[in-house]
Each structure stands twice: as structure tokens, then as C-alpha cells.
Amino acid sequence: MTYRILSIAALTIAAATPVAAAAQTATRPATAAPAAQQTPNRATLLRNLDNNFKLIDGNGDGTLTAAELAAAEQKSQQQRLNATRQQVDARFTQLDTNKDGSLSKAEFMAVAPTRTVPTGNGLNLMNPLDKNKDSKVTLDEYRSPVLVRFDQMDTNKDGQISPAERQAATQTASRR
Numbered sequence: 001m002t003y004r005i006l007s008i009a010a011l012t013i014a015a016a017t018p019v020a021a022a023a024q025t026a027t028r029p030a031t032a033a034p035a036a037q038q039t040p041n042r043a044t045l046l047r048n049l050d051n052n053f054k055l056i057d058g059n060g061d062g063t064l065t066a067a068e069l070a071a072a073e074q075k076s077q078q079q080r081l082n083a084t085r086q087q088v089d090a091r092f093t094q095l096d097t098n099k100d101g102s103l104s105k106a107e108f109m110a111v112a113p114t115r116t117v118p119t120g121n122g123l124n125l126m127n128p129l130d131k132n133k134d135s136k137v138t139l140d141e142y143r144s145p146v147l148v149r150f151d152q153m154d155t156n157k158d159g160q161i162s163p164a165e166r167q168a169a170t171q172t173a174s175r176r
Helices: 002-016 018-027 041-055 066-095 105-110 123-130 139-153 163-175
Strands: none
Touching: 041 066, 066 105, 123 139, 139 163
């Protein structure tokens, strides 16, 4: 259990610390693909783990104490917090177009997502419902798709969908 926690902590710290990134960059050839696309290399992984272990092992005694792991975790969390704050600050600066140190509603709304709502003609709804193709949907045509589905779910034909029938229908639908 302790080994597993240490392994997870080491891998987490390895992924989060800039030193780990620098070590990975230093071992990667200049023409190699980005790290996300590279095939994992055991030797590089071991080298990075060893480097990170040495960084965490503050007193250099070859073992990691809870205090050393806590300090490394604290450092990693602080680095993530600083990076997030820098991103937020940069985004704020970008949005504050008049550079007055605050966002007006107009500045905020300028980057708010806008979506044009397409004008529908109803054909995408009518075509599957209008079974006799008379350009009108009757009550029976409107009910039909829902009732067909209900009847498929109501396997014992008692006019009710039991929890077991609902679960069976859900499982059948998820296999499609």
C-alpha cells in the first residue's frame, strides 16, 4: 500500500514539476514527436523517476519521508495555482479592451458565445411523422412513434412499463 502511494505520488509529481518537463525535453531528440504522441520509453521513464526522486529527497538520504512528499506536493499545487492565475490574468487583460482594470458588460458580452438559431421549416419533424405524406400530421401519426416504442418496452403487454422492462430496454438501447 505504501509503495503504491509513493509510486502514485512520484508519478504525479513527475508529471507536474517543471524539472520533470525539462528532464523529458532534454532526453527527447529535437525531431521527435510531442510527448503525447511518443511511445513510452522505459529507460526515459526510469530516468525521470530517478530525477524526481532526487528532487523530492530533500536531505539526500535515499528515502522519502512524509514531510518530503508533503513539501513536493505543496510545491506542485502552488505551481498549478500560479499557472492558473497567470492564465486568468492574461485572459482578463485580453478582455479588458479599454484597459481600465475592470470588465464592463459590453466587454464581457463581446466574448460571450453567440449562436444563431436556424429558422426551421418543420420538414425535419414532419417527414418522419407524416406517414401518408399528405403534408399533415394527424393525432395518430403524432402518437405512433412513441406508442411503438412503449409497446416494444412493454414485453408482458400489461400496459405498464415495469422497472425490469425499463432496464431491459435501456440495456438493449445501449448495445446499439
